[in-house]
Amino acid sequence: MMFQVSSSRFQVPGTWNLTLGTSFMLLPESIQSLINALERLPGIGPKSASRLAFYLLRATDDVSQDLAAALANLKANTAFCQECFNITEAGRELCDVCDSPKRDGSVICVVEESLDVLALERTGGYQGKYHVLQGVLSPIEGVGPDDLKIQQLMARVARGGINEVILATNPSMEGDATALYLRQRLEPLGVKVTRLARGLPMGGDLEYADQNTLLRALSGRQEMN
Numbered sequence: 186m187m188f189q190v191s192s193s194r195f196q197v198p199g200t201w202n203l204t205l206g207t208s209f210m211l212l213p214e215s216i217q218s219l220i221n222a223l224e225r226l227p228g229i230g231p232k233s234a235s236r237l238a239f240y241l242l243r244a245t246d247d248v249s250q251d252l253a254a255a256l257a258n259l260k261a262n263t264a265f266c267q268e269c270f271n272i273t274e275a276g277r278e279l280c281d282v283c284d285s286p287k288r289d290g291s292v293i294c295v296v297e298e299s300l301d302v303l304a305l306e307r308t309g310g311y312q313g314k315y316h317v318l319q320g321v322l323s324p325i326e327g328v329g330p331d332d333l334k335i336q337q338l339m340a341r342v343a344r345g346g347i348n349e350v351i352l353a354t355n356p357s358m359e360g361d362a363t364a365l366y367l368r369q370r371l372e373p374l375g376v377k378v379t380r381l382a383r384g385l386p387m388g389g390d391l392e393y394a395d396q397n398t399l400l401r402a403l404s405g406r407q408e409m410n
């Protein structure tokens with residue numbers, strides 16, 4: 186007698202249906218929403234997001250409580266300088282650099298992020314002011330001129346009193362493209378436009394450059410033409 190297997194024996198129950206795109210095990214909502222939130226951060230993929238979420242779940246309570254408190258304070262206690270868009274304390278209109286009468290207001294150093302301001306300030310070799318773009322042009326990530334503080338930079342330069350704009354975007358493809366774009370926009374305004382000297386590693390970040398390299402790049406800056 187032939188052994189007949191009923192086909193129903195191989196039917197997986199509904200909850201274990203492995204059809205593509207169907208989750209067979211749902212994570213609790215609170216974990217899933219943390220993973221989703223972490224995934225939206227730059228440089229964090231689905232794997233890292235899951236790993237971080239489960240780490241926080243296992244860690245002692247103070248780890249997640251400190252993180253939650255820091256996140257809650259982040260927006261509440263900080264603001265952007267209304268002149269250069271560097272980070273400043275909440276409730277202040279201008280940052281320390283813009284506010285200081287000792288700084289040379291005729292030179293503006295354009296950087297991608299506030300961390301770059303910090304890196305340049307650490308060198309102690311720059312006495313001008315800054316303009317923080319809050320990012321870099323990136324067609325791949327859909328970042329265009331209107332997503333950055335470019336209009337505000339043009340307005341600052343158009344108001345007059347600026348002799349030189351130093352383009353200190355990172356020596357990366359996006360950083361170079363952004364510098365080129367800014368030069369084209371700034372030149373008609375009759376201002377001298379310079380770029381940090383080569384010597385910073387290509388693809389590197391200003392914030393990770395050592396102080397001497399950064400100082401050399403700053404003092405060796407060249408006019409863009």
Ligand code: ZN
Nearest residue numbers: 266269280283
């Ligand atoms: Zn400022």
